[in-house]
Amino acid sequence: MDEFQTGSETAFVVEDVSRIVKESVEGVIGGSAYQHSRVSQWTSSVVEQSLSQLSKLGKPFKYIVTCIIMQKNGAGLQTASSCFWDNSTDGSCTVRWENNSMYCIVSVFGLAI
Amino acid sequence: MEEFHPGDEVSFNPDEASNSVKECIESIIGGEDYSQNKVNQWTANIVEHSLTQLVKQGKPYKYMVNCAVMQKSGAGLHTANSCYWDTATDGSCTVRWENRTMYCVVSVFAVAIAL
Numbered sequence: 001m002d003e004f005q006t007g008s009e010t011a012f013v014v015e016d017v018s019r020i021v022k023e024s025v026e027g028v029i030g031g032s033a034y035q036h037s038r039v040s041q042w043t044s045s046v047v048e049q050s051l052s053q054l055s056k057l058g059k060p061f062k063y064i065v066t067c068i069i070m071q072k073n074g075a076g077l078q079t080a081s082s083c084f085w086d087n088s089t090d091g092s093c094t095v096r097w098e099n100n101s102m103y104c105i106v107s108v109f110g111l112a113i
Numbered sequence: 114m115e116e117f118h119p120g121d122e123v124s125f126n127p128d129e130a131s132n133s134v135k136e137c138i139e140s141i142i143g144g145e146d147y148s149q150n151k152v153n154q155w156t157a158n159i160v161e162h163s164l165t166q167l168v169k170q171g172k173p174y175k176y177m178v179n180c181a182v183m184q185k186s187g188a189g190l191h192t193a194n195s196c197y198w199d200t201a202t203d204g205s206c207t208v209r210w211e212n213r214t215m216y217c218v219v220s221v222f223a224v225a226i227a228l
Binding site for chain 2: 034
């Protein structure tokens with residue numbers, strides 16, 4: 001079994017990931033109101049931009065980014081996730097964002113290669 | 114730690130995962146109406162049971178199971194996911210389920226472990 005160095009360069013850093021995701025969300029839907037016709041391109045843009053910024057970090061990780069956008073209409077929404085991985089190297093972070101008309105929830109899972 | 118057997122096929126079978134997730138959802142919220150009190154234990158149970166079934170397959174994979182349950186009240190909901198991985202060995206599947214009062218969307222992501 002190879003020895004890998006688990007310094008800060010090969011760890012999942014929640015603050016960096018969270019910052020990248022917040023910037024992506026703000027950039028894509030920052031000033032917008034919920035629009036049914038545009039929401040599918042918003043979710044795609046949020047995940048693609050987040051993923052490209054994450055891969056630029058250059059860490060030996062595989063990433064999975066999911067994004068949920070929900071109109072504010074009084075409905076209840078509950079999400080949960082469960083992961084079977086290596087606790088010492090892998091991690092996740094979830095960013096919740098909202099404005100007057102919608103909620104946006106982005107989850108990033110990072111798995112060490 | 115479970116034993117992995119080199120020589121077994123290292124591939125993710127989305128149909129099999131999809132079927133086992135559908136059974137988990139049915140067994141947990143099959144006949145229920147949306148209830149704010151119960152929804153957090155439903156989502157937790159769905160992800161745990163689905164994960165247990167997947168791990169029982171004994172394949173050399175890490176798994177992530179994500180579940181969203183939403184009340185039917187006319188609101189729009191859109192989800193997307195994007196993955197940076199090895200397309201030859203890794204995979205995902207998404208199961209959408211609904212009844213009269215709620216929607217349930219479960220996504221499974223499987224990432225191969227390099228042995």
